[in-house]
Amino acid sequence: MDATLKLWVVIFAVGLLNYLSRLSFIAVFARRSMPPLLARALKFVPAAMLMALILPMIVAGPMAGNVVAFNPKIAAAVIAGVVAFFTRSSLWTIGTGMTALWLMQAMG
């Protein structure tokens, strides 16, 4: 498939599914309450999906190569993660994470 067409299909399909999720209990299932098992499982969607999204960006390539060689991105991400946990601020998290990465890259 043509790359531009594929991009637009993704935009509309993801946009529509996101919108239906947002609309679900407000309008479509307005008279139903959420099944308890679903409510319980949904609590873990952000933590699990975001972690699955984050790790490959930090640990680029197969894990085996990175255990041996020091990866400044892992160290910077750990520092940023601690800052995020305590400040809950994206500005502080990005600020410390980027600074830590630049410092470590400058030191070689």
Place this chain on the structure above:
Amino acid sequence: MAHAFTSAGAKTSPTGSLVRRLLASSDFRAGFAEMLPACVGIAPFGLVCGVGAAAAGASWVAALGMSVIIFSGAAQVLAAQMLAAGAPLVVIVLTCFVLGLRFLMYSAAMAPYLKALPGRWQQALAFLLTDQAFAAAIRRFNAKDDPHGGARHFLGSGMALWLCWQITNMVGYFAGNLIPASWSLDFAVPLVFLALVAPLLRDTPTILAAVVAGVAVIALEGLPMKLNLIAAGVIGIVAGTIADFARERWTRR
């Protein structure tokens, strides 16, 4: 009081007068103004999404399409990355769908407050239901027992966030190309998500869900078509749910 609603419901009323009535509503303006500090908070996220769209090779129109139509930072970055990696259409859409399932949770929590509103208001507010707008709307609905005023407040805050989102995405798209690669700006993407996920890690089941998903996504890296993302996400969700049941049983005894 119910002015904005009657005009929203009547098909004959011109859009211009609806906008004027909304702008005249103090609830709408209060909601809009209240979100301006939050706009500073989401600015880095919006910039990163724009940079991600540019990196995936999207035209500026497609990048704008992503921020206008998808209107979810995590889904936009995920879609851009999977497109760049050449993942098949179905896998991209499915993975983004699982990521967006959290909106079901917000929708269910929001539903009781929006019950009294006309369908069009429900449909409009659902589109603006994001993490930040949700938090602000719940605060306001709980503070005052006034569903119609609360809805106009929600519309104001949602529109402020939406506007800010489009602007920051476009700035990121165009500015991202100017910033040298040696700055490693791509590292800001995982940092933005870390800022979202780290504060969630305050109870054992959630920590377990995150750790299991993290281990799984690396362990399953060999899977084709970027299937490791959705697989790891689902495994993490199941692990968290089981741990939640186990903890409940443990505390009950």
